[in-house]
Amino acid sequence: MDGLSHGEQTLHDIFRDSFVARRGLSGPGDDCARIQPPARSRLVLSCDQLVEGVHVESGTSARAMARKLLRRSLSDLAAAGASPWAASWTIAAPADRPLAWLKRLARAFVEEAAAFGCSVIGGDLSRAPALVLSCTLLGREGSRPAPGRGGARPGHWLVVTGRLGDAVRSGRHLRPEPRLVEGRILLERYRAAAMMDLSDGLAADLPRLCAASGVGAVVQLDAIPLAPPLRHDEAGWRSALGEGEDYELLAALRPAEARRALADPVLRRAGLHVIGDVVAGAGVRWEVDGRAIDPGAAGWSHDWR
Template structure:
């Protein structure tokens, strides 16, 4: 009996490995999935930027979402980190851990959706791992090519810089946008290469949680005009609307600090105007984050989305 179970597991895993190997051969002539290590030619003359992200079913996505939706969200949220660095996606690795009850058909749909999405974004899947697990846990590591101007990171903002965001904030979970976030890759490269971004990050946990991370890295403070926040459709400029915009998370828009002159130029860029580009505040020398309404400080209790390991 054990031999039968073992053979079934091996056959199921080998079927997935075959999908990965065939996809790799279509894209590059070097060695990737199917070997202990991938052998690839990194892009010449450009540093590689690397980011890893994780997706846990029941935490980052609802239990009833399809394997295709899981695959797309995993890849897109990882590539969003490359967008925040102004990088061009080049290659990814990923891991799948899932209960046996999911079955081979579910696993194959997951794998094919991930490979298709990777091809859509122009990056090769060069390796990964597969395992049984009590829960569905997926990870992705993305490698991207840095442009002529280096990744600004989060630590370069200075007093007097303007804070800007792409797109609109809030309502991502309710609308379902969180299952197919749009990594702002082209916009991120433009903000670094054309407008010399001083500091930049993507908004995954909400402005109220993410902005303080940029401020801490840059050792500065900020003031945000609540009326300047670009709210998603259905949200109003009131207390509840602002709470949703800064606290819900899953927006995957870009938050960037620019010199005022560069910010004014960026506002006129057709690429950025197409998705929306908004000045929402200013970097201050005084540490801390202040929300302003009609030039007066305003209290917002929500702190954004985050994991919690506090026991009861």
């Protein structure tokens, strides 16, 4: 057995030996995993990537990469109001990446998954010119189906959890906190009409929700909760709207439900803030004291020639 085969088998052994058995799931080791969700339950699926040099800086630790990969994927489940159930993932790494580093990565990923009640049921390994990780998650919906982005209507209030901005500079993007509990509460208690996670920045993500719903929005810039040490000025708004990597939730709620949600003790601990209104029309208007403001932020986008 050559060095590559030995290293690959070592990683497969970590996946197999770390499997947390749950009803309806088979573990790694076969060509396919078998899944059998409970009767009458609905599943949601999300897929995400982490590329060294794009989503994290070169030299980021194996544990930090594993943590961010899983948690940014879990943030999508939070936006669906779903509970984590099963994960598969892939590792594509350069041949000169030490096996000891890859073992730390594998152990960190399965430990993170277990901490969120998620079984790792399979994946794939490969050499590649650059380090590219991917994660596919299966989540279980609760009593209400995932709201998606298309249910916002004129008159709804727009709310966000937590605080926005400064995630990259502060390093907070390496340790996101997926709002799984908050997402379920917003959906099941307060009937969120539309919901999504904020990964590319509010300036990029809110227009996507509006387009999906066929509506427009008016946002009060001074109502946006800013992460310290940001201030309510042009620089602070640019960071909060355009930097991305916040992994908070954006939701559209009926006004009566929004008022109730603002008093919810769990949502208050997380920080729930009304930032604006859904309106008829298209596009997003950013305001301060009733005046339209151009914040000069577009959000994150992958561009190709």
